[in-house]
Amino acid sequence: MLEIEIDGKKLTVPTGSTVMDAAHANGTYIPHFCYHKKLSIAANCRMCLVDVEKAPKPMPACATPVTQGMIVRTKSDKAIQAQKSVMEFLLINHPLDCPICDQAGECHLQDLSYEHGKEGTRYEFNRRTFHKEDIGPYIQLHMTRCILCYRCTYVADQLTNDRVHGVLDRGDHAQISTYISKAIDNDFSGNMIDVCPVGALTDRTFRFKNRVWFTKPVDAHRNCETPGCCGKTTLWLRGDEVFRVTARKDMAEGVGRATEGRGLQDGHFIAHLGQQRHHVIGGVVLGVQQHVKEGKSNLAQCLH
Numbered sequence: 001m002l003e004i005e006i007d008g009k010k011l012t013v014p015t016g017s018t019v020m021d022a023a024h025a026n027g028t029y030i031p032h033f034c035y036h037k038k039l040s041i042a043a044n045c046r047m048c049l050v051d052v053e054k055a056p057k058p059m060p061a062c063a064t065p066v067t068q069g070m071i072v073r074t075k076s077d078k079a080i081q082a083q084k085s086v087m088e089f090l091l092i093n094h095p096l097d098c099p100i101c102d103q104a105g106e107c108h109l110q111d112l113s114y115e116h117g118k119e120g121t122r123y124e125f126n127r128r129t130f131h132k133e134d135i136g137p138y139i140q141l142h143m144t145r146c147i148l149c150y151r152c153t154y155v156a157d158q159l160t161n162d163r164v165h166g167v168l169d170r171g172d173h174a175q176i177s178t179y180i181s182k183a184i185d186n187d188f189s190g191n192m193i194d195v196c197p198v199g200a201l202t203d204r205t206f207r208f209k210n211r212v213w214f215t216k217p218v219d220a221h222r223n224c225e226t227p228g229c230c231g232k233t234t235l236w237l238r239g240d241e242v243f244r245v246t247a248r249k250d251m252a253e254g255v256g257r258a259t260e261g262r263g264l265q266d267g268h269f270i271a272h273l274g275q276q277r278h279h280v281i282g283g284v285v286l287g288v289q290q291h292v293k294e295g296k297s298n299l300a301q302c303l304h
Contacts, residue, residue, distance in 0.1 A: 001014060001015065002014075002017070002067065003069065004022060004066050004067075004068075004069070004071070005070070005071045006019075006022060006023055006072045006073075006074065007028060007072070007073060007075060009026060011025070013025060013066055015066075016066075017065070017066045018041070018061065018064060018065055018066065019050060019052070019061040019062075020032070020048060020061040020062045021037075021066075022066055023061060023072075023074065024037075028074060030048045030061045030074055031047050031112050031115070032047050032061070032062060033045035033047050033112075033147060033151075033197045033198075034047075035048060035062040036151060036195060039154045039155065039195075040154060040158065041062055042062075042149070042151075043062055043063040044148060044149055045086070045090070045148075045149050046060060047083060047086050047087070047090075047112065048060050049079060049082040050064075050073065050074045051072070051073040051074070051076040051079040051082075052064065052070065052071070052072055053070070053072075058078060058079060058082040061074075080116075083116050084116050087113055087116045087117050087118075088117070088118060088121070088122075090109070091113060091117060092121070092123045092127070093127045093128050094145060094147070094198075095129075095145060098110060101145070102199060102202045102207055103196075103198060104199070104211070104212070105211060105213050106212050107197070107198055109147065109197060109198045128144070128172065129144050130143035130144050130175065134204070135178050135183065135184050136184035136189050137183065137204070138189060138193075138203060138204050138205060139202070139203070139204065140202050140204050140207065141176060141177070141200060141201060143176060143200065145198050145199045146200035148174055148176070149196075149198075151196060151197065152165070152176065152192040152195060152196055152201055153166050153167060155191050156184070156186075156188065159188045159191070160186050160188050162186060164179055190203070190246075194246055205244065209243055210238055210243050214238055215236040215238045216236070216238070217235070218234065218235045218236075219232070219248055220234070220235045221233065232248045233245050233247065234246050234247065234248045
């Protein structure tokens with residue numbers, strides 16, 4: 001165990017922990033995009049820069065291991081200025097299309113730009129743009145919105161045996177795409193949409209159908225003799241109609257439990273949420289809608 005200090009609070013954390021882990025254990029939120037506790041550390045977005053005493057420059061909290069006696073400040077002027085600078089870089093090429101973006105309402109970039117962004121931009125050159133691309137039967141890629149956090153590639157690389165997309169080119173020309181236009185068609189393709197912190201990857205079955213704040217999330221599960229059909233999900237309803245199905249996230253434990261034998265143990269990567277969620281889960285969704293209507297009817301009869 002190691003003793004450290006974060007924002008004036010002394011903590012004892014396990015050896016091998018990162019500053020991000022220690023902050024989460026303390027209830028301190030550090031803004032981030034690429035970090036996900038169920039994926040390996042990328043440290044690409046640099047949004048989680050914090051002020052570490054005696055360090056020559058701000059350090060990424062997700063990739064900085066804790067040392068004995070370390071003093072970390074997440075709200076100092078140095079840390080806040082570093083986060084604002086990173087946000088300015090991330091917004092250089094990002095389009096201002098929040099009103100028509102399906103990610104609006106649950107977009108991390110939208111939230112953090114409100115907290116750490118600036119009113120305007122100093123960038124005077126042309127922004128880089130890309131054409132929309134269907135990289136799978138259920139995924140559409142808007143590369144113009146991508147901030148290259150690599151989350152989707154990490155999901156494919158660490159959860160599947162046939163990753164067919166990745167980062168092409170380098171520097172300002174870097175982009176997410178598939179190799180030789182091969183479509184992403186595996187059980188975890190839906191999870192790539194779920195982990196995207198911006199609107200770069202959108203669900204083709206949900207595009208422009210509704211706004212998130214008009215729908216109500218309801219936890220659901222399916223029990224089946226076949227392990228590949230079982231899992232816990234979240235249904236997003238508006239009235240009696242189910243508009244989409246996503247991974248269930250358990251706020252108490254971080255994320256929900258995955259299906260047996262598939263996905264990350266104790267992770268929210270559920271096999272249904274890829275290709276199968278629109279076939280296997282599709283049948284469940286129809287059943288849920290019928291049960292909702294029957295339940296309302298039975299409740300009305302009971303009230304009378």
